[in-house]
Amino acid sequence: MQQIAVVGAGLFGRLLALRLARLDYRVSLYEKDDLDATGSAGYVAAAMLAPYAEACTASPLVIQLGIDSLELWPGILEDLPEPVFFQRQGSLIVAHSQDRGDYQNFVRRVQHKLGHMHLDNVLEPCDSRQLQSYEPELAKRFQQGLFIKGEGQLDNRALYRATRQALELNQIESLTGTRVEQMGDGYVASNHGQQRYDTVIDCRGIGAKKDIPGLRGVRGEVIRMHAPEVNLTRPVRLMHPRYPLYIVPRPGREYIIGATEIESEDTSNISVRSTLELLTAAYSLHSGFAEARILETLVGTRPALPDNEPRILIGHRHLQVNGLYRHGYLVSPALLNEVAGVLGAKSLDDYPSTSRFPELFQPMEAIENDNSCDHQRSAV
Numbered sequence: 001m002q003q004i005a006v007v008g009a010g011l012f013g014r015l016l017a018l019r020l021a022r023l024d025y026r027v028s029l030y031e032k033d034d035l036d037a038t039g040s041a042g043y044v045a046a047a048m049l050a051p052y053a054e055a056c057t058a059s060p061l062v063i064q065l066g067i068d069s070l071e072l073w074p075g076i077l078e079d080l081p082e083p084v085f086f087q088r089q090g091s092l093i094v095a096h097s098q099d100r101g102d103y104q105n106f107v108r109r110v111q112h113k114l115g116h117m118h119l120d121n122v123l124e125p126c127d128s129r130q131l132q133s134y135e136p137e138l139a140k141r142f143q144q145g146l147f148i149k150g151e152g153q154l155d156n157r158a159l160y161r162a163t164r165q166a167l168e169l170n171q172i173e174s175l176t177g178t179r180v181e182q183m184g185d186g187y188v189a190s191n192h193g194q195q196r197y198d199t200v201i202d203c204r205g206i207g208a209k210k211d212i213p214g215l216r217g218v219r220g221e222v223i224r225m226h227a228p229e230v231n232l233t234r235p236v237r238l239m240h241p242r243y244p245l246y247i248v249p250r251p252g253r254e255y256i257i258g259a260t261e262i263e264s265e266d267t268s269n270i271s272v273r274s275t276l277e278l279l280t281a282a283y284s285l286h287s288g289f290a291e292a293r294i295l296e297t298l299v300g301t302r303p304a305l306p307d308n309e310p311r312i313l314i315g316h317r318h319l320q321v322n323g324l325y326r327h328g329y330l331v332s333p334a335l336l337n338e339v340a341g342v343l344g345a346k347s348l349d350d351y352p353s354t355s356r357f358p359e360l361f362q363p364m365e366a367i368e369n370d371n372s373c374d375h376q377r378s379a380v
Helices: 012-022 062-077 098-114 128-133 154-167 274-286 287-293 328-344 364-369
Strands: 003-007 024-032 092-094 122-128 144-148 153-154 173-176 180-184 187-190 193-196 199-202 215-225 236-238 245-251 254-258 293-304 311-315 319-323 360-362
Touching: 003 012, 012 154, 012 328, 024 199, 024 328, 062 098, 062 153, 062 328, 092 098, 092 128, 092 364, 098 122, 122 128, 128 144, 153 154, 180 199, 187 364, 215 274, 236 274, 245 274, 254 274, 274 287, 311 364, 319 328, 360 364
Parallel strands: 003 024, 003 199, 024 173, 092 236, 199 319, 311 360
Antiparallel strands: 092 144, 122 144, 180 187, 187 193, 215 254, 215 293, 236 245, 245 254, 311 319
């Protein structure tokens, strides 16, 4: 039985550990904190599954990975020991009259990108009557919108709880509280000593910044609130002068409100400016948010490469999966298939040429040759 080390128990690392265990690999999961992984980007995220709306800024690669992942999520969730809220009832894009220009530009860009990919049949322009049928509580404030079919969401907190339980039930070796000091071809060195493995897979996200040139952190801020007077049934994006704000419903009349995207690795508390903008925009969407109760404000750092696309870097008995950016939930299931394909090939170099997504892959040597640092592996 092959022994695999997965380093990092954020969203992708924990899903990968479970996937590999079910494929009969012996898995050791390294994490510097505990299995709750509250410091990971996936713990903070709104967990929207919106590949078509992301077409405004995302590449065709990300869009297609997202479409594939939409179909893969139900199978992943079915294997978990407790239910996780998941739905695919579509999403809505709306705008106030003063932001109509931003809205029209957004719609044109999405239509253009999806049209080139022959995917524009998922877009449905709506008038107030059609909005009434999708989200009755928005119809009085908005006269038009764009309904995007098939998009979805899941509850990220429920997913983290369920995957933690699954990791324990599957008896995956969880090396929590372990600080990885160095890793490479078939080994991991930590504060508890050095261990050998058939393959080491680095899933540290921004923790791998010293090892991957161009990897950067992008700050995101969200507010979680309880709003008993609001009844929205699907994710809604509201055009905003600086960014499209999203409001994502959760069970029990909870809502995640966010959208900030700041080129910064600062993980301090949410700013006053972002708080005011998010709450004001939410109230402008639905007056019921005035009586909502703020449950939590959260800040996360998303790992991004220069082109904002994910990459699987291949070395000898060593993989790095990174650059998921704001698309972690959107693309992770499809990326799991790609990593499983690499490990199932006769050698790590064999699989990329037969993958549906060869552009995902890059030799690790190319990255290392461009890196002027001493290649000391950064801590998890």
